[in-house]
Amino acid sequence: ISLRKGLSIRDKMRAAGVLEDFVKQIQYDPVKKYQPRQGSVVREPVTNHLDSSYFGEISIGEPPQKFLVLFDTGSSNLWVPSWDCKSPACFNHAKFKPGDSATFTPGGGSYTVSYGSGAVTFVMGCDTLKIQSITVTDQEFGLSQDEPTQPFYFADFDGILGMAYPSLAVGGMATALKGMLEQNQLAEPIFSFYFSRQPTYEYGGELILGGVDPELFQGDITWTPVTQELYWQVALEEFAVGQSVSSWCSQGCQAIVDTGTFLLTVPQEYLESILETLGAQETSYGVSSMPSITFSIGGTQLPLSPSAYILNSNGYCTLGIEVTYLPSQDGQPLWILGNVFLKEYYTVFDMANNRVGFALSA
DSSP states (O other): OEEEEOOOHHHHHHHTTOHHHHHHHSOOOGGGGGSOOBTTEEEOOGGGGSSOOEEEEEEETTTTEEEEEEEETTOOOEEEEBTTOOSHHHHTSOOBOGGGOTTOEEEEEEEEEEETTEEEEEEEEEEEEEETTEEEEEEEEEEEEEOOHHHHTTOSSSEEEEOSOGGGOGGGOOOHHHHHHHTTOOSSSEEEEEEOSSOOSSOSEEEEETSOOGGGEEEEEEEEEEEEETBEEEEEOEEEETTEEOSTTTTOEEEEEOTTOOSEEEEHHHHHHHHHHHTTTOTTOOGGGSOOEEEEETTEEEEEOHHHHEEEETTEEEESEEEEOSOOTTSSOEEEEOHHHHTTEEEEEETTTTEEEEEEEO
């Protein structure tokens, strides 16, 4: 599936002059998305999606109704706007019309996902899901009845297709991947992502369902086991800036591999040291003189050069790093490997063996 790269919600909100107030009003922490659930209320702050701008096309129903969705390995539910959603955020997006589909069945039950900026309410439904040649019949999905205007009004995508573990899905909804596996729609029980280093709207990368594309990576794939079957979470053995290896992960660190997060996030307690070592507060440094940062995962060093972690927006350079305040569920420091990392490393998600593979992107 070809991914497109659009303007991020953050870019669009900034252009509309509403970004600063919005960011002040929400208590932003990218890790809130990964906190344990209470009942049927899920907290997945959509602020995680402020910078997400890679999305692809799916269709639901018979005849097919098309939607652009964010393929998100950090959540598990599939949802799109419903025809009867009255929120402004639904007006400028594709909406699903159950009456126009011969194969739709109402699922009963509604649930709420609590976002940093307000709650999104869904009702359940079932219908045929198509992603190119893949067809899943009777796929459960959410039809959003109510969405917060900020930030969804500004999103280039209509909905979200979650690709994390079924145990994370709200309302016990069967995930799209589970449907694909049960209906034998995948050649192999794996999927993989390639994010282009020079993305455009026409081509931002690729999602390969059921396999890997050897032309999109070089060298061997490094495999590492999933440590908690909820997110695609793996152990981070070591972290280094330039030649200096930190002892931060000597007691263990966890990293969540998340296609729905754009930046690289680091635990709060390490941010200052990282910035200091990078010399990031110095505006006079050229990018070329900055060190690589290296993650050790599965016994392999995975470095990111300055060109990977420094974002150049119209000649204005910023670090593609943000801070997380909450630890992982076992108390270990939690990092999130978002698109900044994933652009450098082709990533394979192996559902049968509960492991994640990394290889240098082509």
